[in-house]
Amino acid sequence: MAVVYRAHDLMLERTVAIKILREDFSQDEAFSGTLQTRSQSCSQPCHTPNIVTVHDFGLDAGRLFIVMGIRSRY
Numbered sequence: 001m002a003v004v005y006r007a008h009d010l011m012l013e014r015t016v017a018i019k020i021l022r023e024d025f026s027q028d029e030a031f032s033g034t035l036q037t038r039s040q041s042c043s044q045p046c047h048t049p050n051i052v053t054v055h056d057f058g059l060d061a062g063r064l065f066i067v068m069g070i071r072s073r074y
Contacts, residue, residue, distance in 0.1 A: 001025055006070070009055075016055060019066045026064040039066055 002021045009016050025031050039057040056067035 009067075015070045017052075017068045017070050019068065021064040023063055026059070026062060032064055035064060035066070042068075 002019045002025070005018045005020070007016050007018050008014070021035075036057060039054045042052060042054040053069040054066055055069060056065075058065055
């Protein structure tokens with residue numbers, strides 16, 4: 001479904017995960033609409049375990065991407 005990369009946000013000095021969806025999923029309007037709705041609901045800071053915070057969502061070169069926060073367990 002996607003490839004996930006660990007990256008470093010240079011502007012805010014934090015580690016993030018970047019999920020880049022496969023092209024076929026990115027071009028499916030129903031799927032991308034659902035993904036956008038879920039991303040918006042996760043964009044608010046949340047301290048609940050196992051819930052990610054979405055920092056960015058968009059389309060680049062025909063592929064959807066999501067930038068999510070990574071929480072340390074310690």
